[in-house]
Amino acid sequence: MTSTSDPQARRLAGRILLWQAVVTLVLAGVITLAVNAAAGGYTLVGGAIGWVANFYMSVAALRPARAAGAALARLLLGQFVKVLLTIAMFIAVAQREDVVWPALMLGYIATMVVFWVVPVVDGPRQPPRSLPRETDEKQGTDV
Numbered sequence: 001m002t003s004t005s006d007p008q009a010r011r012l013a014g015r016i017l018l019w020q021a022v023v024t025l026v027l028a029g030v031i032t033l034a035v036n037a038a039a040g041g042y043t044l045v046g047g048a049i050g051w052v053a054n055f056y057m058s059v060a061a062l063r064p065a066r067a068a069g070a071a072l073a074r075l076l077l078g079q080f081v082k083v084l085l086t087i088a089m090f091i092a093v094a095q096r097e098d099v100v101w102p103a104l105m106l107g108y109i110a111t112m113v114v115f116w117v118v119p120v121v122d123g124p125r126q127p128p129r130s131l132p133r134e135t136d137e138k139q140g141t142d143v
Helices: 009-033 037-061 068-094 101-122
Strands: none
Touching: 009 037, 009 101, 037 068, 037 101
16 A cells, blocks of 8 residues: 655644634634624634635545555545535525625635645645756765
8 A cells, every 4th residue: 555645744734724724714714803703703703614625635645545546546535525515504504694705715725725724835845847956966865
């Protein structure tokens, strides 16, 4: 059985989920104080929709697989289920008449922004691939 992810990928996924939760909670608190409790609550709900879907995708994508094809199939299925979960949660929320849509969407969009920002900010610092690497002249290996 081969692993579809390394420990570094698991740590990154954990950091993304942690920051999504933190940003959602802080943003919901700020919106509650600045606007009202209903808007803050729907900011929290929007963030929760994004977080739950990303949590499912992380769990599905990072499980070990026997072959690369199985890992790819799991990744594609996980993405499909993530989209279905997101749609289903939005539909469930839309059944209510008192939804504060701007706050809900703000919470959801904040989790998506975190999903893209954390890997950029937290990623390993490496030179661009277009730059030549330094080599050890004695052994001809990369340093």
